[in-house]
Amino acid sequence: DVKVTQSSRYLVKRTGEKVFLECVQDMDHENMFWYRQDPGLGLRLIYFSYDVKMKEKGDIPEGYSVSREKKERFSLILESASTNQTSMYLCASRRSGIRYEQYFGPGTRLTVT
Protein backbone atom coordinates (compact mmCIF):
# COMPACT_ATOMS: atom_id res chain seq x y z
CA ASP A 1 0.00 0.00 0.00
CA VAL A 2 1.10 3.55 -0.71
CA LYS A 3 1.87 5.42 2.44
CA VAL A 4 2.08 9.21 2.61
CA THR A 5 2.72 10.65 6.04
CA GLN A 6 2.66 14.22 7.25
CA SER A 7 4.64 15.38 10.25
CA SER A 8 1.77 16.88 12.21
CA ARG A 9 -2.00 16.41 12.22
CA TYR A 10 -2.64 19.70 14.03
CA LEU A 11 -0.46 22.76 14.30
CA VAL A 12 -1.01 26.16 15.89
CA LYS A 13 1.37 28.97 15.02
CA ARG A 14 1.54 32.69 15.56
CA THR A 15 1.42 35.32 12.86
CA GLY A 16 4.88 35.98 11.47
CA GLU A 17 6.36 32.62 12.46
CA LYS A 18 8.18 30.46 9.93
CA VAL A 19 6.33 27.18 9.56
CA PHE A 20 7.58 23.90 8.13
CA LEU A 21 5.19 21.17 7.02
CA GLU A 22 6.85 17.87 6.22
CA CYS A 23 5.63 15.10 3.96
CA VAL A 24 7.21 11.69 3.43
CA GLN A 25 6.18 8.92 1.04
CA ASP A 26 7.51 5.39 1.07
CA MET A 27 6.68 4.24 -2.46
CA ASP A 28 9.60 5.78 -4.35
CA HIS A 29 7.23 8.15 -6.19
CA GLU A 30 8.85 10.78 -8.36
CA ASN A 31 6.09 13.37 -8.12
CA MET A 32 4.90 15.10 -4.97
CA PHE A 33 2.29 17.80 -4.40
CA TRP A 34 1.13 20.26 -1.78
CA TYR A 35 -2.51 21.39 -1.66
CA ARG A 36 -4.57 23.46 0.67
CA GLN A 37 -8.22 22.71 1.26
CA ASP A 38 -10.72 25.33 2.35
CA PRO A 39 -14.52 25.12 2.66
CA GLY A 40 -16.19 26.24 -0.53
CA LEU A 41 -12.89 26.49 -2.41
CA GLY A 42 -12.00 22.82 -2.71
CA LEU A 43 -8.43 21.61 -3.17
CA ARG A 44 -6.00 24.14 -4.57
CA LEU A 45 -2.51 23.26 -5.72
CA ILE A 46 0.28 25.24 -4.06
CA TYR A 47 3.45 23.62 -5.44
CA PHE A 48 4.53 20.36 -6.93
CA SER A 49 7.79 18.61 -7.62
CA TYR A 50 8.62 15.99 -10.24
CA ASP A 51 12.14 15.27 -9.10
CA VAL A 52 14.63 15.98 -6.34
CA LYS A 53 15.48 19.69 -6.20
CA MET A 54 12.85 20.43 -8.87
CA LYS A 55 9.72 22.43 -8.14
CA GLU A 56 6.86 23.97 -10.06
CA LYS A 57 4.38 26.59 -8.93
CA GLY A 58 0.80 25.55 -8.66
CA ASP A 59 -2.24 27.79 -8.66
CA ILE A 60 -1.62 29.60 -5.36
CA PRO A 61 2.14 29.69 -4.58
CA GLU A 62 2.21 33.16 -3.02
CA GLY A 63 3.40 33.12 0.58
CA TYR A 64 4.78 29.58 0.30
CA SER A 65 7.99 27.90 -0.72
CA VAL A 66 9.00 24.25 -0.96
CA SER A 67 12.03 22.09 -0.61
CA ARG A 68 12.78 18.66 -2.04
CA GLU A 69 16.25 17.52 -1.03
CA LYS A 70 15.41 13.80 -1.02
CA LYS A 71 13.07 11.85 -3.25
CA GLU A 72 10.84 10.70 -0.42
CA ARG A 73 10.47 14.05 1.34
CA PHE A 74 8.71 17.24 0.25
CA SER A 75 8.51 20.19 2.61
CA LEU A 76 6.18 23.15 2.49
CA ILE A 77 7.45 26.35 4.09
CA LEU A 78 5.42 29.33 5.17
CA GLU A 79 8.05 32.03 5.39
CA SER A 80 5.95 34.33 7.57
CA ALA A 81 2.66 32.79 8.56
CA SER A 82 -0.48 34.87 8.24
CA THR A 83 -4.00 34.25 9.45
CA ASN A 84 -5.26 33.71 5.89
CA GLN A 85 -3.00 30.67 5.72
CA THR A 86 -5.12 28.91 8.30
CA SER A 87 -6.22 25.84 6.40
CA MET A 88 -6.00 22.09 5.92
CA TYR A 89 -2.78 21.22 4.08
CA LEU A 90 -2.63 18.00 2.10
CA CYS A 91 0.41 16.34 0.61
CA ALA A 92 0.13 13.85 -2.25
CA SER A 93 2.45 11.74 -4.35
CA ARG A 94 2.30 9.75 -7.55
CA ARG A 95 4.54 7.63 -9.70
CA SER A 96 5.67 9.03 -13.03
CA GLY A 97 4.08 7.41 -16.05
CA ILE A 98 0.74 7.19 -17.71
CA ARG A 99 -1.24 6.50 -14.56
CA TYR A 100 -2.16 9.73 -12.79
CA GLU A 101 -3.38 8.48 -9.46
CA GLN A 102 -2.33 10.77 -6.65
CA TYR A 103 -2.17 9.37 -3.13
CA PHE A 104 -2.82 11.73 -0.25
CA GLY A 105 -1.51 11.99 3.27
CA PRO A 106 -3.82 12.49 6.26
CA GLY A 107 -3.46 16.27 6.21
CA THR A 108 -2.20 18.92 8.61
CA ARG A 109 -4.72 21.32 10.01
CA LEU A 110 -2.81 24.57 10.54
CA THR A 111 -4.20 27.42 12.60
CA VAL A 112 -2.39 30.76 12.53
CA THR A 113 -3.37 33.11 15.35
Add this chain to the structure above:
Amino acid sequence: GQQLNQSPQSMFIQEGEDVSMNCTSSSIFNTWLWYKQEPGEGPVLLIALYKAGELTSNGRLTAQFGITRKDSFLNISASIPSDVGIYFCAGQVSYNTDKLIFGTGTRLQVFP
Protein backbone atom coordinates in the same frame (compact mmCIF):
# COMPACT_ATOMS: atom_id res chain seq x y z
CA GLY B 1 -8.12 27.52 -10.31
CA GLN B 2 -10.61 25.62 -12.43
CA GLN B 3 -13.06 23.30 -10.69
CA LEU B 4 -15.31 20.58 -11.94
CA ASN B 5 -19.06 20.78 -11.47
CA GLN B 6 -20.07 17.98 -9.16
CA SER B 7 -23.62 17.13 -8.20
CA PRO B 8 -25.44 16.78 -6.00
CA GLN B 9 -23.71 18.91 -3.38
CA SER B 10 -25.12 16.75 -0.61
CA MET B 11 -27.23 13.67 -0.16
CA PHE B 12 -29.10 12.34 2.85
CA ILE B 13 -30.13 8.75 2.33
CA GLN B 14 -31.32 5.71 4.23
CA GLU B 15 -29.04 2.74 4.76
CA GLY B 16 -29.49 0.24 1.95
CA GLU B 17 -30.31 2.81 -0.73
CA ASP B 18 -28.25 3.23 -3.88
CA VAL B 19 -26.43 6.51 -4.52
CA SER B 20 -25.46 8.27 -7.74
CA MET B 21 -23.30 11.32 -8.21
CA ASN B 22 -21.60 12.86 -11.21
CA CYS B 23 -19.02 15.34 -12.39
CA THR B 24 -19.14 17.41 -15.54
CA SER B 25 -16.62 19.63 -17.26
CA SER B 26 -16.45 21.90 -20.27
CA SER B 27 -13.05 20.36 -21.07
CA ILE B 28 -12.20 16.91 -22.32
CA PHE B 29 -10.38 14.84 -19.71
CA ASN B 30 -7.89 12.02 -20.17
CA THR B 31 -8.25 10.65 -16.66
CA TRP B 32 -10.97 10.59 -14.05
CA LEU B 33 -10.33 9.75 -10.41
CA TRP B 34 -12.79 9.34 -7.57
CA TYR B 35 -11.80 9.98 -3.95
CA LYS B 36 -13.53 9.72 -0.58
CA GLN B 37 -12.62 11.99 2.31
CA GLU B 38 -13.72 11.43 5.89
CA PRO B 39 -13.74 14.26 8.44
CA GLY B 40 -10.24 15.32 9.46
CA GLU B 41 -8.57 12.91 7.03
CA GLY B 42 -6.97 13.11 3.60
CA PRO B 43 -8.77 11.92 0.46
CA VAL B 44 -8.52 8.21 -0.26
CA LEU B 45 -8.45 7.02 -3.86
CA LEU B 46 -11.43 4.81 -4.73
CA ILE B 47 -11.39 4.33 -8.50
CA ALA B 48 -9.26 5.46 -11.45
CA LEU B 49 -10.59 5.63 -15.04
CA TYR B 50 -8.48 6.03 -18.16
CA LYS B 51 -10.64 5.32 -21.21
CA ALA B 52 -13.85 6.83 -22.51
CA GLY B 53 -16.71 4.47 -21.74
CA GLU B 54 -14.70 2.56 -19.15
CA LEU B 55 -16.75 1.10 -16.30
CA THR B 56 -14.82 0.06 -13.19
CA SER B 57 -15.98 -1.40 -9.88
CA ASN B 58 -14.45 -1.45 -6.43
CA GLY B 59 -16.72 -3.49 -4.17
CA ARG B 60 -20.08 -1.71 -3.98
CA LEU B 61 -18.70 1.27 -5.89
CA THR B 62 -18.91 1.59 -9.65
CA ALA B 63 -17.60 4.49 -11.70
CA GLN B 64 -17.82 5.29 -15.38
CA PHE B 65 -15.78 7.49 -17.70
CA GLY B 66 -18.33 9.27 -19.88
CA ILE B 67 -18.33 8.70 -23.61
CA THR B 68 -17.95 12.42 -24.31
CA ARG B 69 -14.91 12.45 -21.96
CA LYS B 70 -16.46 15.47 -20.26
CA ASP B 71 -18.17 13.64 -17.43
CA SER B 72 -17.94 10.78 -14.98
CA PHE B 73 -20.35 9.02 -12.66
CA LEU B 74 -19.99 7.24 -9.35
CA ASN B 75 -22.59 4.85 -8.01
CA ILE B 76 -22.68 3.27 -4.56
CA SER B 77 -24.98 0.34 -4.15
CA ALA B 78 -26.67 -0.72 -0.90
CA SER B 79 -25.19 2.11 1.17
CA ILE B 80 -24.02 1.50 4.73
CA PRO B 81 -23.24 3.98 7.53
CA SER B 82 -19.49 3.86 6.89
CA ASP B 83 -20.07 5.28 3.40
CA VAL B 84 -20.50 8.67 5.08
CA GLY B 85 -18.01 11.23 3.84
CA ILE B 86 -17.29 13.64 1.01
CA TYR B 87 -16.76 12.17 -2.44
CA PHE B 88 -14.59 14.09 -4.89
CA CYS B 89 -13.99 13.59 -8.54
CA ALA B 90 -10.72 14.72 -10.08
CA GLY B 91 -9.73 14.97 -13.69
CA GLN B 92 -6.58 15.41 -15.70
CA VAL B 93 -6.91 17.57 -18.76
CA SER B 94 -3.64 17.01 -20.54
CA TYR B 95 -0.98 14.34 -20.62
CA ASN B 96 1.59 17.13 -20.43
CA THR B 97 0.66 18.21 -16.94
CA ASP B 98 0.65 16.63 -13.53
CA LYS B 99 -2.14 18.88 -12.37
CA LEU B 100 -5.47 17.46 -11.35
CA ILE B 101 -8.66 19.51 -11.33
CA PHE B 102 -10.95 18.66 -8.43
CA GLY B 103 -14.69 18.62 -8.13
CA THR B 104 -16.48 20.55 -5.44
CA GLY B 105 -17.45 17.37 -3.59
CA THR B 106 -20.64 15.51 -2.72
CA ARG B 107 -21.33 15.18 0.98
CA LEU B 108 -23.03 11.88 1.75
CA GLN B 109 -24.95 11.18 4.94
CA VAL B 110 -26.37 7.71 5.55
CA PHE B 111 -29.02 7.17 8.19
CA PRO B 112 -29.56 3.74 9.74
